[in-house]
Amino acid sequence: MTIITSKSNNLIKKTKKLLQKKHRKASYLIEGWHLFEEAQKAGAVFLNIFVLEEMAEPLATFPRLILVTPEVLKELTDSPTPQGIIAEVAMPSNHLEDLKGSRFLLLEDVQDPGNVGTMVRLADAAGLDAVIISEKSADIYNQKTLRSMQGSHFHLPVYRTNLFDLCQHFSEKNIPLIVTTLSKESVDYKKLPKQDSFALVMGNEGQGISKKMVEQADILAHITMPGQAESLNVAVAAGILVFSLI
DSSP: OOEEOOTTOHHHHHHHGGGSGGGOSSEEEEESHHHHHHHHHTTOOEEEEEEEGGGOGGGTTOTTEEEEOHHHHHHTOSOSSOOSEEEEEEOOOOOGGGOOOSEEEEESSOOOHHHHHHHHHHHHHHTOSEEEEOTTSOOTTSHHHHHHHTTGGGTSOEEESOTHHHHHHHHHTTOOEEEEOOSTTOEEGGGSOOOSSEEEEEOBTTTBSOHHHHHHOSEEEEOOOOSSOSOOOHHHHHHHHHHHHO
16 A cells, blocks of 8 residues: 655645635544544544554555555644544534434534534533534534544534524424523523423623524523633533533
8 A cells, every 4th residue: 555645645635625614515624543433433434544654554444545644644634743543524414404302502603613612522421412503603623623522523413504593493392592691681590490401502702692692582591600700611601501401
């Protein structure tokens, strides 16, 4: 089996484009053995697997296995210390028509990839049914998001859509929309009972929840902070709220 040693190789140049969101139409890149193993367990479709020669033996039976040098591998990730394997994975076919379950986490315009990834991982840890992110939220196939998710997107579906299109669906299914806000009408989360079903909405890091989303809410909730900090990181707040509700 030959080794690709040139960073100007056509396949390498084509694959490198997947580091940019505009080129991620049908596939994306995962880096590291943990994500590779999670993808494998989930039955993900591998289009190409790039691996260092000294690490290739366990993957001998995989089709589309491509040996590369450390310099070439580094071209395919933004990580300063690649773990020896990068795989091109086909995008999952998640369709909102298939939305099932009764406990959801909604992210309205959450900008930071690390926050989005952490909250997808949180939803996975809490056993929620899906994460639904707004069109302006960070891309879940961003390398930083993928590292933060730690493979959780292989365990539960993540949908990107206009969140307001779902409000009617939740209403019809009697799933309360719980919106986080510091308005006068909101209640301390500790006063909320456990919920068999809910759609919890977390907002933008700087602007919080939109006025339009507040108007859609069935329940307004906040976290009372006895200390002097102005606010909590959105992912930390989501963790407190989710585990108080389940």
